[in-house]
Amino acid sequence: MNRSTLSLIGAVVALAAVTGFAAVAAPSGGQDGAKSTGTAAARLPVERSSLLCPAPSTSDLAETTYTSFTPKGATADAKSGKAELVPVTVAGKPAKKPTVILKEPGKPVTATASGADAPALVGTADGALAPGWAAQQTTKLGTGRGLLGVSCSAPDTEFWFPGVSTAETRQDYVHLTNPDDSAAVADVELYGPQGAIESDAGEGITVPPHATVPVLLSTLSSAKINDATVHVTTRAGRVGAAVQALEDKVGGDWLTASADPAGNVVLPGIPADAKSVRLVVFATGEGDADLKVKLAGANGSLTPAGAETLHVKSRMTASLDLGDVARGEAGALVLSPTEGNKSAPVVAAMRVVRGVKDKQEVAYVPATASVGAxxxxxxxxxxxxxxxxxxxxxxxxxxxxxxxxxxxxxxxxxxxxxxxxxxxxxxxxxxxxxxxxxxxxxxxxxxxxxxxxxxxxxxxDRVPMFTVQSMPDDKGTVVVPRAKNDLSVLDPALDD
CATH class of the missing domain: 2.60.290.11 (TM1070-like)
Known part of the structure; x- marks a missing residue:
């Protein structure tokens, strides 16, 4: 071994001692017969989480409750960390004081707001409060009908919302909230039963830093569409997105994004006393989707009479009126490819109505991933x-x-x-x-x-006001590859 190699080794050892230098271990056994240098990856709690809550309501009679909570976990004994939800700022004005401050895991904290001026909230959690951080915004409209609930969600770059409408009986707004210090630019696309609806109004919508922008879907098209799908994507930055759907005579609720497109989807949360269920599905891929429709009830799965299958054309919205499918039994809709057909990715949501005549209330339930861990x-x-x-x-x-x-x-x-x-x-x-x-x-x-x-x-007043929140995996942990000191990344000759 020559002197230059020895000097290099000495320098690397010193660097490793001072900085903790490490290399990600390679998988064991390669095609070239290389020896194993590492161990399995570890699943560790996340160190930071972000949530966004949309502006609750434009009603002066609205009463809103915010609830923030982190479950106890592997870091439950740690005292470090905080979780705060802060109102979106107004351009040129300093950030406001936090609306909700969570200081410890295992115990929720709440705050309230009244009227039409309650703002959207953006927030972060770190340390012991980051893994599994959850927040809910629940609004009672105060008009005798209308309980609107939404689980505050993480920002992203793409969202699917099947189940929206531009009908005269509906006022659907997609709320875009930007948590970051730079502006976000979003596109809002609308798809009906015949496919994409041409509109320039939804292109290049600028969402200023730490601000929210509501977009009335009926302004994107003059067509009155009962069942449609909204696709939100960002050209720059990221946003939180949720749809507030208000209906004449049956109140309203929030519609959150569907689970990622998949060939098999589950829509849980049909109440036992549901009077009407309407399913809306959109095929996101290049191929059509042929789906079996089943209701998972208390004693197993059954096929709704007259609604056994649903054909969804590529990039189009299809709907299925299931009526009183629950028949006094709580359940979930389960969609899967029909026999002999390839799995085509879809997104889905359902509109659920409870009550009778002038005592009805509505909620919207998207397809959701499993609870996972x-x-x-x-x-x-x-x-x-x-x-x-x-x-x-x-x-x-x-x-x-x-x-x-x-x-x-x-x-x-x-x-x-x-x-x-x-x-x-x-x-x-x-x-x-x-x-x-x-x-x-x-x-x-x-x-x-x-x-x-x-x-x-x-x-x-005999109105069963209700809201349904789906419960996917909280992604409170992430896979982190294990690392080890590996000098061979600097000098392959050392790997002998």
Whole structure:
């Protein structure tokens, strides 16, 4: 070994000692027979999370409750970190004080706002409060009808919203919120039963830094479309996106983005007393989708009479009126390719109506991913919170934890088994000695994937006002490749 090589080794060793220099380990066994230099990747808690909540309402009678919560986990004993939701700023003015400040995991905090001036919120959580951070915005319109609930969501660059409308009976706004220091530029595309709807109005919408922009969908087209799909993408930056859908005579609710396009999708959260369910599906790929439609009920899956299949043409929106499909039994819709057909990616949502005549209320439920390792929904009440758990394939088992209350109470956990192809609908566990509201956390224990949704009901004047929040994996952990000191990345000759 020559002197220059020895000097190089000495320099590298010193660098490693001072800076902790490391190289990501390569997978074991390669095609060239190289020896293994590493171990399996680790799954670690995230260190930072972002959430955005849209502006609640334009009604002077609106009453909004914000709830922020992080479940206890691997970093539950850590004292570092904070989670804050701050109102969007107005250009030229300094940032406002936080609306909601969460200081510890395991116990939710709440705040309230009244009237039409309640702003959109942007927020971050770090340290012990980042993994699994969840927030909910619940608004009661105060008009005798209308409970609007939305789980605040992370910013992204693409969103699909099947189930929107430009009909005269609807006022649908897609709210775009920018959490960053630079402007975002978004495109809002509308697709109906005949495909893309040409419009320049949705192109290149600028969303200023730390601001929100509502876009009325009926301004994108003069056509009155009952069932449509909105596609939001960004040319620059990222945004949070949610659709507020208000309907004449049946109230309204928030429609959150569908799960990523897939050949098999699950829409959980149909209440047992649903009077009407309407399914809306959009095929995102180049091929048509031929789908089997099944209802996963208490005792297994069944095919709705007269609605066994749905054909969805490529880049078009299709709908299916399922009527009183629940028939007194809570359930979920499960869509899969028909026999002999290739899996074509779709996104989906459903419109659900409860009540009768002038006592009706509506909610919108998107297709949702499974709870994965863990999922949390905030703002549960002592009464009126129902958990809907669906195992579309193999039977599954989950652990459900009711957190401490925002003003007092002790956590309670229960384990539930969900039969294969079925839906289990249960009253949500309630913390012992509950005061205030609380959060629900669902964790996978064993078996197949379970999809979950929480139905929150507040009955007033015989109107079953309700909102449904789906519960996908909270992505509170990330896979981090293990690393080791590896001098061969600087001198391959050392790898002998």
């Amino acid at each position: 863990r999922s949390t929904v905030a703002d549960n009440r002592a009464q009126g919170s129902v958990l809907s758990l669906t195992a579309p394939g193999a039977a599954g088992e989950v652990k459900v934890t009711a957190s401490a209350g925002s003003q007092g109470g002790e956590p309670v956990s229960k384990t539930f088994k969900v039969k294969a192809g079925a839906t289990l609908s249960v009253a949500a566990p309630v913390p012992a000695g509950l005061k205030g509201s609380y959060a629900l956390t669902v964790e996978s224990v064993s078996g197949g994937p379970v999809h979950a949704a929480r139905v929150l009901t507040i009955e007033e």
